[in-house]
Amino acid sequence: xxxxxxxxxxxxxEFTPAxxxxxxxxxxxTLAAQRGDVLPVDLxxxxxxxxxxxxxxxxxDAPSGRRVITEYILPGELYEVSRFKDKTTNVLxxxxxxxRLVPHxxxxxxxxxxRLGEALDWMAAIRASISREWLANIAAxxxxxxxxxxxxxxxxxxxxxxxxxxxxxxxxPLTQMDLASSLAMSNxxxxxxxxxxxxxxxxxxRDKHLVILNRDHLDAVAGFDxxxxxxxxxxxxxxxxxxxxxxxxxxxxxSPHLTP
Numbered sequence: 287x288x289x290x291x292x293x294x295x296x297x298x299x300e301f302t303p304a305x306x307x308x309x310x311x312x313x314x315x316t317l318a319a320q321r322g323d324v325l326p327v328d329l330x331x332x333x334x335x336x337x338x339x340x341x342x343x344x345x346x347d348a349p350s351g352r353r354v355i356t357e358y359i360l361p362g363e364l365y366e367v368s369r370f371k372d373k374t375t376n377v378l379x380x381x382x383x384x385x386r387l388v389p390h391x392x393x394x395x396x397x398x399x400x401r402l403g404e405a406l407d408w409m410a411a412i413r414a415s416i417s418r419e420w421l422a423n424i425a426a427x428x429x430x431x432x433x434x435x436x437x438x439x440x441x442x443x444x445x446x447x448x449x450x451x452x453x454x455x456x457x458x459p460l461t462q463m464d465l466a467s468s469l470a471m472s473n474x475x476x477x478x479x480x481x482x483x484x485x486x487x488x489x490x491x492r493d494k495h496l497v498i499l500n501r502d503h504l505d506a507v508a509g510f511d512x513x514x515x516x517x518x519x520x521x522x523x524x525x526x527x528x529x530x531x532x533x534x535x536x537x538x539x540x541s542p543h544l545t546p
């Protein structure tokens with residue numbers, strides 16, 4: 287059952303029982319995956335990969351032999367496979383779990399619902415926006431700021447799938463090599479950046495878990511603004527209000543002279 291996917295979609299709109307059933311009963315081939323597996327994607331007519339409970343990444347191997355991670359695919363997220371797929375990009379499994387391969391013909395059932403179709407388009411737009419933000423992150427921030435920004439982003443994305451506990455803890459099966467490969471850093475620079483965040487009492491990463499010790503400090507170091515994650519507007523008015531309130535609070539923290 288694609289529970290994490292449903293959790294993400296429900297951040298867009300309130301669905302009917304019939305629409306929820308469409309997601310829960312989504313057909314497709316379920317594969318057991320292990321860390322290090324490269325998915326044999328063969329959806330000739332297009333389709334989607336759904337991470338049921340595992341992490342994955344898209345990657346390219348540079349001519350030098352260095353592997354470059356171009357995006358993370360978290361539990362509950364979709365990776366759409368076009369029939370014009372770039373054959374130089376592959377999907378690497380980063381944690382043990384299950385993946386569902388859903389042909390395009392079966393995805394049509396979700397798009398037939400206006401609300402589900404909008405939610406899926408919204409998720410695709412978020413993915414594209416994240417890709418652009420990653421480029422800006424690598425180009426414009428110092429090493430420890432890049433790492434802080436990525437960790438802030440991952441925590442928001444994990445929260446969208448109901449996988450962030452107490453607003454601060456989540457499973458994160460990424461190695462330092464994984465993080466370095468996605469941040470255009472050497473392993474040495476990544477380790478230095480991580481130690482800087484740890485020594486500042488901001489985050490801790492150990493035993494395949496992320497613990498955020500000081501959220502405000504983490505976001506401040508990163509210069510993190512979640513606008514690019516397109517959490518608003520959605521079809522949930524109460525969600526729009528809560529996000530607007532958080533933005534006001536964030537601006538007041540940045541500009542203490544502002545009065546309520």
